[in-house]
Amino acid sequence: MKSFLRDDVMGMIRKAGLKPPKILTLMVTNGCNLACRHCWPQSVSGTESVASPVSTKTLKEIIRQWSRLDLEEICLTGGEPLTHPHWLEILRFACEQTEVKRVCLQTNATLLKPEDCEELAGIGKREILVQVSLEGNTEAEHDLVRGKGNFLAAVRGMERLVQAGLGKRTVVALTETRHNFPSIPRLMERLSSMGVGRLITGTLVRAGRSREHPWLEPPTPDQYAALLSLYHTNKTFRKRYHEMANIACLEWWRGRKDSQSETCACFERPYVTAEGVLYPCIMLPIDHLAVSGAHDTSLKDILTRAVSRWPHLPGLARKRKTDMRECKSCPGHGHCAGGCMGRAYTVDRDFMAVEDRCALRKAVYAWHLQEKSDD
Secondary structure (H helix, E strand, O other), rough: HHHHHHHHHHHHHHOOOOOOEEEEEEOOOOOOOOOOOOOOOOOOOOOOOOOOOOOOOHHHHHHHHHHOOOOEEEEOOOOHHHHOOOHHHHHHHHHOOOOEEEEEEEEEEOOOOOOOOOOHHHHOOOOEEEEEOOOOOOOOHHHHHOOOOOOHHHHHHHHHHHHHHOOHHHEEEEEOOOOHHHHHHHHOOOOOOOOEEEEEEEEEOOOHHHHHHHOOOOOHHHHHHHHHHHHHHHHHHHHHHHHHHEOOHHHHHHHOOOOOOOOOOOOOEEEEEOOOOOOOOOOOOOOOEEEEEEOOOHHHHHHHHHHHHHHOOOHHHHHHHHHHHHHHOOHHHHHHOOOOHHHHHHHHOOOOOOOOOOOHHHHHHOOOOOOOOOO
16 A cells, blocks of 8 residues: 555656655744744744644654655754654654654754753664754854854754764754854864764855844855865865765865756655645745645645646746856856756745855856865
């Protein structure tokens, strides 16, 4: 029965021209203990009002049904998942689904207690990743975005993860901004010395609460160029990078000569909100793409409705690649393929708008390695 459902659903998805799901991002609550200035979902903080967590029964049923699709990963997110009273039970249930290869918990780490980390370390039936949000290498950098005292609380949470034996399974996620980007090399040093396994970054999206804080800006092309120069001239940094990090500008430069045959990962990363709304991608939480009822509709029924509304998306992505005149002379056109149309729409409400990272991408693709000696 499970195999029949999977094959039936996969066939329906492929027939619509979409890619089968690989990573399900599941919001377990929209409540959060923080009120971060760059929050895209604009999660409800305790200082604003009380957000009701999704019922444990509902979340388990969603996890059970989606697991039949042999997902690579289920990512439990929020808000702050640890504000859900039964977050550990939900995580444990996700780990029990034998069809899923990996389970990821996204957290700000400020609420992690030693006993929580011991519980996480003891689950062990499935690979667990704990993704911790950190916005810089200092209190000033982090707390400017996430509030006073939260840098020390997040670092304490990571230390507890390391002490429980989960250091190599801990991934730090940094939102690149103009004020924190220069500290990335020092942050890598800190994390490496702590025993944290990985650092990933993504550029600030001008959406959600960040629109209310115009001083919160993405990095500059010059900052990207400076990191590229460091990568090429400093052996220690380069070695550490390859051991533990994935930073956008460096990955763009390394892949600049590649030509992407496909342009959009639409429906590889489906997203279910705390309100039970299904979106085709974590980068496409757009009202006219929303499919409601994900909490109380069978998987086959919700996906049948979804794919009937989304088959135009791959065509839009291809159109960006072929029709955007801003891309024609870009040396990274084949690799970038017009960038992420979800970001473009989120920022400018236009699928054919120039992506907000365009100037950064062009600076990377146009960067030329000079003859330099290694440090």
